[in-house]
Amino acid sequence: MKIVDRIYGEYLIDGTLEEIILSNPVQRLKGVYQGGASFLVNETWNGTRFEHSIGVMLLIRKFGGSIEEQIAGLLHDVSHTAFSHVIDFVFENKNEDYHEQIYHQIILNSKIPAILAKYGYNYENILFDHSKWTLLEQAPPELCADRIDYTLRDMYQNGIITLVEINRFLQDLTIIDGKIYIKDLKTAELFVRTYYKEVIDFFMDPLNIYGNDLMAKTIKIALEKEIIKLNSLLQTDEEVMNCLRLSNDQEVLTLIGKMHRNVVVEEDKVHFDIHRKNKVRLIDPSVYQASRLIRSSDLSRKIKKMNENAKSKAEEGMFVRIVSN
16 A cells, blocks of 8 residues: 655555554544534534544654554554534543543544454553553653644645645654654754644634634534434444534524634634633753754743743633624
8 A cells, every 4th residue: 555645745654554544433534624624614623533543654654663652653544533622612621631531442442453454463561551662652841742743734724835845854863762852953843843834723713713612512412312322433423424414403503604614703802702721731842952852942032932921821721702603
């Protein structure tokens, strides 16, 4: 199988990875949007969990990660429900980790364990302890393949960063003890700035907040009225939308009707209709200089200031006024 990724280029994939990619749980991710319900209000916000999962796998491969770690990377988001993190807003889950809570269940109820066994792998050893996969996951504020890919992918799609800048950034990374670090302070500043374009300017964009808030309200009502079951959310976004559209429930249909691409909203801290706080996500990657690792904010006043501003904004949340829907 040849994979052509718009960021990392062409790769040949075979064996275990190919079969997992073609499996139903991974293929479903083609219909699960990365930004939740935001694609309903902005057609350019259409990146999928499938693209991101492939990207994480390729990034791990690029950094010399084992097949096992590539498998873990490919499957790390397989348990995301329809509309991604919207389910966390439905349940007011501040950690935004519902997909992690059901991860074991999703794997065990799939053919993934059998596929891995066919190639001599134990699914529990690979999938149920991600702490061993240090390229894939690192606790904030350090870098990891997951954090790097969704930042570069989303911001490339939104025109914030170019392929030239992405390639330069990737060239300035180094692997030490199986973990990803940056070699150049300017590169660290570029990534921190780009990351906050993602988690502050994009995740907290008033239109993004509006779409996800409205979808959370819709799903909560649909669950309460038993229009859909919780397991219904293990389908694609479009399949869930079809269930909602066919419900003939006026309350649900009214809410769906307000999610379209001509909505006009703005930030307004006084006359607001929605106030949403997302999970606080900060980045402060270590830089490898003079044979030692130094926190980038200790080297750069720009990064320190960006971190302070991002923390303040995330803790304050976004106040959204609906101008027209």
